[in-house]
Amino acid sequence: MSIKKMSITEFVKNYEQQTIEMFEIEAIEDYKFRGDPKIFIEDCGILKHAARVHTRRIYTRSQREILQGTTKRVNNVETEGSLTKYTIL
Known part of the structure; x- marks a missing residue:
């Protein structure tokens, strides 16, 4: 080099x-x-912290990883128009 x-x-x-x-x-x-499409997760301290300290690209990756890890624990699904709300345990 x-x-x-x-x-x-x-x-x-x-x-x-x-x-x-x-x-x-x-x-x-x-x-x-x-x-x-926007994904809104209520009361997630980890993602709130990630939004404060990371770029949008890294935040998106963090959000995706959290969602992939929790999709097997969906408790309830509600749909209103174009909005779908998942309750995750």
Whole structure:
């Protein structure tokens, strides 16, 4: 592996470019997320914490993992129009 030497100015320009690209990727993911059906889970402390400390992408993954782990414990299902409410034990 070779290491390219660069001046501090080159480093800062490269860093800024990478930061812009990361923000663009995150913006695209946020846009895609808005089009997906929303899942609302009441009173879930783990997901409330995840929403505060993680990006939307990581929060979505956390939510999916929690739902996959609890789908075998569905106690009740209620449907009103386009809204479906699952009560999970």
